[in-house]
Amino acid sequence: MIESPPQQLQSVGDLIGRAVRLYRQNISTFFQALLWPTVLLTVFKIFFQWGVTHGSTRADLKDWAGVAVAVGLVAVGLVGMIVASFFIQLRQLAFVRMANGFAKGFADAYAYISARKWKILGLLIVTSVLYIAAMIFWIIEMAIASAFLKLGPIFMAFAVVGLIVGCLGFLACIVIGVLVYYLAYSIVACEDYSIGGMISRSFKLLFQDFWRSLYFGLLLICAVTLISYPLALPMVLLTLFEFFRQGMSADYLTDPSKMPFYWMVLNQIWESLVNIVILWPIAVVAFGLYYYDLRMRQEAVDLVQRLKLMAAEASPLAEGSN
Numbered sequence: 001m002i003e004s005p006p007q008q009l010q011s012v013g014d015l016i017g018r019a020v021r022l023y024r025q026n027i028s029t030f031f032q033a034l035l036w037p038t039v040l041l042t043v044f045k046i047f048f049q050w051g052v053t054h055g056s057t058r059a060d061l062k063d064w065a066g067v068a069v070a071v072g073l074v075a076v077g078l079v080g081m082i083v084a085s086f087f088i089q090l091r092q093l094a095f096v097r098m099a100n101g102f103a104k105g106f107a108d109a110y111a112y113i114s115a116r117k118w119k120i121l122g123l124l125i126v127t128s129v130l131y132i133a134a135m136i137f138w139i140i141e142m143a144i145a146s147a148f149l150k151l152g153p154i155f156m157a158f159a160v161v162g163l164i165v166g167c168l169g170f171l172a173c174i175v176i177g178v179l180v181y182y183l184a185y186s187i188v189a190c191e192d193y194s195i196g197g198m199i200s201r202s203f204k205l206l207f208q209d210f211w212r213s214l215y216f217g218l219l220l221i222c223a224v225t226l227i228s229y230p231l232a233l234p235m236v237l238l239t240l241f242e243f244f245r246q247g248m249s250a251d252y253l254t255d256p257s258k259m260p261f262y263w264m265v266l267n268q269i270w271e272s273l274v275n276i277v278i279l280w281p282i283a284v285v286a287f288g289l290y291y292y293d294l295r296m297r298q299e300a301v302d303l304v305q306r307l308k309l310m311a312a313e314a315s316p317l318a319e320g321s322n
Contacts, residue, residue: 004101005292012216015293016223019286022099023278033091033106034277041084042272046265048077053264086124090117092281093189096288102190113189120188122195127184130199131177138173142166179206179213182284186291205294216290224279231274235267 010018023030051073094109103109113120145162148155184202187193193201206213295301 005099005289009296010293012212012219012290015216015289016220016286019282019289022285023282029106030095030281031277033094034088034281037084037088037091038272038276041081041088041276042268044077044080044084045268045272047073048081049264049268051077086121088276090114090120092284093120093185095281095285096186096189099285099288100190100292116188119195123184123188123198126195127181127199131181134173134177135170138166138170141169175214175217179217182287183291186288189288205291205298208298209294220283220286224283228274228279231278235270238263238266
């Protein structure tokens with residue numbers, strides 16, 4: 001059980017702090033829900049990394065059988081990573097639904113999310129395609145602007161303006177794309193819309209309070225980064241240990257294939273635990289709380305929920321009186 005969402009407006013700092021507090025208070029529930037999918041993801045990541053780092057070495061030695069094995073492990077690892085990551089995302093969305101008071105427990109929330117997994121997959125594909133297409137557009141625009149630089153000083157001003165517009169557009173594409181992406185996933189966890197409806201609703205919620213949303217995103221990145229530094233310290237110390245143990249050779253810091261196999265396994269296990277079981281749940285829940293806060297400010301969703309609850313409580317009483 002997760003405590004019900006606040007019934008008063010909060011600052012973005014309070015929302016991020018609330019997400020951290022919810023995680024800390026329900027850490028065992030998060031671990032139980034995310035641990036086994038994370039274990040599978042880690043195994044597939046080890047397959048993928050081993051195939052990538054050792055496949056090139058086998059190719060240099062003309063060991064084509066070894067190359068074939070490495071390519072097979074890369075393929076299996078890649079497919080497994082995609083599938084495992086998708087199911088981890090479904091479980092994280094269940095926590096968003098719980099945190100916003102739309103489900104009483106994880107089983108109820110996950111059943112709701114699982115029933116909509118194909119819609120969520122479609123949302124993932126559509127948003128990814130739109131995001132990539134927008135980035136490609138700005139890359140092409142900057143490439144065309146750069147071509148004007150070769151046409152002489154007359155076109156220099158057009159080239160400079162085009163490059164500035166392209167850089168700003170590319171940066172805006174990244175920022176807006178990330179905010180819309182996470183808001184859309186909060187919407188799919190709590191509301192029932194079509195894929196197009198979720199995307200348009202995400203844009204609507206975002207641009208009605210854009211600067212506050214931008215501030216929230218930047219503050220959340222800073223908070224997650226600050227949390228991640230101490231959590232990454234064990235692997236940094238292990239890497240330095242191997243660096244000194246191998247005679248302080250720079251190859252062991254720049255070439256992952258030079259590191260021992262146990263280091264690669266431990267690195268993937270620790271990275272998965274830190275990112276998927278700790279950092280990403282906090283970030284996803286924080287975005288979910290921010291989505292609910294936007295709805296409170298723009299649609300008074302808290303009042304609507306309370307009216308529905310009062311109506312549900314009043315209906316049995318009315319039936320009893322009859």
